[in-house]
Every structure is written in structure tokens, then in C-alpha cells.
Amino acid sequence: MTAPLVQAHDLAKTFDVSVPWLNRVIERRPRQLLKAVDGVTFDIEKGQTLALVGESGCGKSTVARLLVGLYEPSRGSLMFDGKDAHAGYRSGESQQLRRRIQMIFQDPYASLNPRWTVEDIVGEPLVEHKIISSASELKDKVGELLKSVGLSPLDMVKFPHQFSGGQRQRISIARALATEPEFLVCDEPTSALDVSVQAQVLNIMKDLQRQRGLTYLFISHNLAVVRHVSDRVGVMYLGRLVEVAGKQQLFGAPQHPYTRMLLDAIPKMHDTGRARTPVQGEVPNPLNPPAGCAFNPRCPHANERCRNERPALLELRGVRVACHAVEENRI
Structure with a gap:
């Protein structure tokens, strides 16, 4: 058995948001500390998709930003291909590691430089990582990358404002693929796009995954998108993972009350007469999270233990879930 390509263990990030x-x-x-991520553990097998x-x-x-080295973790570790990724980001291996790990950002309108042509945008990683040396070689490579995401090599002379949102996101994907990475961190890459365009971009991403391994x-709040692209799904609540399971298992038999609440809120084609269950309550203030299980103020199964003791992410019923009620068979 080979080790997973990506292994995050007890990853945490705390921001000082004091006046x-x-x-x-x-x-x-007093100082105010915001625990944006608080002890997240997961792994991703090579060629697989984990959705958060x-x-x-x-x-x-x-x-996402911790994985690509934009943030330094407050605690915990990230292993990539068996090596400490954050030690790599700080060392002379940084350039090589960044070739292998790339990111597609959420907003295709903000992530592309409006003053650069498409050739400059997609070609920048090729020049920066010294993959291409001559101008003619650069044009050929940029043309190939644009073709791989469904655009024309003739588009390389245009500027970002001449494209639609979906086309801009394809340019972002072409840029991310320029260094031939093994691992792509996709931060809600379709949330700013129309539904029909979302499907096109997701299909391109799935095809590229098959072709290039x-x-x-994949980060999203859209469960329909997650169902389409993922192999495994991790459900996050207030900086912590509350459930990690295979896609079929999570959508077919969700364990955590929060996961059930999210899935109940999705409109279903065949249940047109049934009232939808809205997601109850508000997310607590992350600067002052509740004691015990963070979900307890919104949970119909919460008891005294839930209000005082924080549940650990345990292997229960074939999934990893952080819930006292599931552990005690109260659900």
C-alpha cells in the first residue's frame, strides 16, 4: 500500500484579530484570536478528489491556503508525497514544490491581471519556473494549454475583459496546469458562474483529471457540485471536520446531524410535495464558539455531554464522524 499523496494532520490556523x-x-x-481552522486531519489518495x-x-x-503555502499553520503538519510540505515551502525546494501543487481561485474576475494578455497570464508560470526558454516555444505551449481547456490558441492575444466568466475560469485552469502539477487545490472554482457554465467547467476538470491523473x-458549498466531482467528502463546521466519508455513503446515509441538515435543505426532483427543511439556527460567533461540540446550540440531539465535551473525529459505522449522539447510538 502506498501512502496517500496528501496527508494533513491536526492542521490549525489562528488569526489575531485584536484591535x-x-x-x-x-x-x-484582551487580545482576540480567531481559530479559522482548528485541528483538521484528512488524506487524499493519488488521482482522487476530496471535497470540503x-x-x-x-x-x-x-x-486551501494552508495547503498551497499561502498561510503558515499555527500547528499541525502537512505531508505531500511523504515529505513535510511546509518545511519545503520555506526551503530551497519551494520552487519545485510549487510546480507540483497549484491552485484555482474562486473569483475569475479578480484572479486574472486585467492588464496582461492571456499569453502573459498562462505563460507566466512557464517563464517563472524556467520550463520554457524561447518565445516561439512559449506561444506553442500556451496554445496547447488553451486547447486543453476548450479555448482557441487565437485567444492568447486577448485581454481578460474580452471573455465571459466561464472562459476566464478556463484561463485560470490553463494557468494552473502550465507547470504540469500533480495536486490542484480548487477553491470554489464554479461558485461565481452560471449553472450551465458550471457544468462545462466541471466536466473539463473531470476530463483533465482522467487524462493527467x-x-x-475541491472546496464548495454546493452539494450538487460536490456529488458530481468528488470521491470522498469532508463536512466542515466552525473550523473542524465533523464527518468524512465516501461520496455514496455520505449522500446515502449521512451520520452527523449537521450533514443531515445540509442534505435535507437540498430541493429534490421527486419530493415536490414535501416541505423542505431549512438549515436551522445561525452559525455561532467564531470569536466566541460554544463550549463542547460547536454544533450543540443547533442540534436536536444535544445533551449535557455535547454541551461540555468536544467530540473527537472517530471511525464509527464505516465513516469518520465527530458526534457524541452517533457514538452513543442516540440517532
């Missing part, structure tokens, strides 16, 4: 030092002294206010889902603000994008971490 300035002088205000704290004058107003006698959850409501806005649950820490999904922070996990790519490994994906």
Missing part, C-alpha cells in the same frame, strides 16, 4: 495595541491598553480589552463542504465562514478557504482538493 490595535494602544486601543487595547486604553480600553483594557460547509457553510460560509467554516474555514474551507483557509484550509490529477489529485484534487
Whole structure:
């Protein structure tokens, strides 16, 4: 058995969101720390897709930025292909590691430089990593990359404003593929697009995965999209993973009450007469999370243990789930 390509263990990121030092002294206010990610553990097999889902603000994008080295973790480790990735990002291996790990950002309108042509945008990683030396070679390679995402090599002279949102995201995918990476971190790559365009972009990503053997971490809050692209799904709530399971298992027999709540809120084609169950309550303030299980104020199965003791992510009923009620067979 080979080790998974990506292994995150107890990964955490805390941000200091305090008011300035002088205000704290004058107003006698303590420092405020925000635990954006609080002890996340998962692994991704080579060629597989792990999707992370959850409501806005649950820490999904922070996990993405930790994986590509944009943030340094407050604690925990990230292993990529058996080596410590964050030690690699800080060392002389950084360039080589960044070739192998690339990211597709959420907003195709903000992630492309409006003053650069498509040739400059897609060609930048090729020049930066010294993959291409001559200008003619660069044009040929950029043309190939554009063709691989369903665009024309003739588009390389255009600017981003001349494209639709879906086409811009294809340019972002072409740029990410330029260094021939093994692992792509996709931070809600279709959330800014129309539904019909979403399907086109997702199909391109699935085709590229098959052709190139790519490994994906796919972040989304759209469960229909997750069902289409993932092999395994991790459900996040307030910076922690509450359930990790195979796609069929998670959608067919969800264990955690929060996962059930998310799935109940999806409109279903065949249940047109049945009232939809809205997601109950509000996400607690992440600066002052509840004691015990973070989900307990919204959970119909919460008891005294849930309000005082934080559940660990355990292997139960064939899935990894952090829930006292599941552990005690109260659901």
C-alpha cells in the first residue's frame, strides 16, 4: 500500500484579530484570536478528489491556503508525497514544490491581471519556473494549454475583459496546469458562474483529471457540485471536520446531524410535495464558539455531554464522524 499523496494532520490556523495595541491598553480589552481552522486531519489518495463542504465562514478557504503555502499553520503538519510540505515551502525546494501543487481561485474576475494578455497570464508560470526558454516555444505551449481547456490558441492575444466568466475560469485552469502539477487545490472554482457554465467547467476538470491523473482538493458549498466531482467528502463546521466519508455513503446515509441538515435543505426532483427543511439556527460567533461540540446550540440531539465535551473525529459505522449522539447510538 502506498501512502496517500496528501496527508494533513491536526492542521490549525489562528488569526489575531485584536484591535490595535494602544486601543487595547486604553480600553483594557484582551487580545482576540480567531481559530479559522482548528485541528483538521484528512488524506487524499493519488488521482482522487476530496471535497470540503460547509457553510460560509467554516474555514474551507483557509484550509486551501494552508495547503498551497499561502498561510503558515499555527500547528499541525502537512505531508505531500511523504515529505513535510511546509518545511519545503520555506526551503530551497519551494520552487519545485510549487510546480507540483497549484491552485484555482474562486473569483475569475479578480484572479486574472486585467492588464496582461492571456499569453502573459498562462505563460507566466512557464517563464517563472524556467520550463520554457524561447518565445516561439512559449506561444506553442500556451496554445496547447488553451486547447486543453476548450479555448482557441487565437485567444492568447486577448485581454481578460474580452471573455465571459466561464472562459476566464478556463484561463485560470490553463494557468494552473502550465507547470504540469500533480495536486490542484480548487477553491470554489464554479461558485461565481452560471449553472450551465458550471457544468462545462466541471466536466473539463473531470476530463483533465482522467487524462493527467490529477489529485484534487475541491472546496464548495454546493452539494450538487460536490456529488458530481468528488470521491470522498469532508463536512466542515466552525473550523473542524465533523464527518468524512465516501461520496455514496455520505449522500446515502449521512451520520452527523449537521450533514443531515445540509442534505435535507437540498430541493429534490421527486419530493415536490414535501416541505423542505431549512438549515436551522445561525452559525455561532467564531470569536466566541460554544463550549463542547460547536454544533450543540443547533442540534436536536444535544445533551449535557455535547454541551461540555468536544467530540473527537472517530471511525464509527464505516465513516469518520465527530458526534457524541452517533457514538452513543442516540440517532
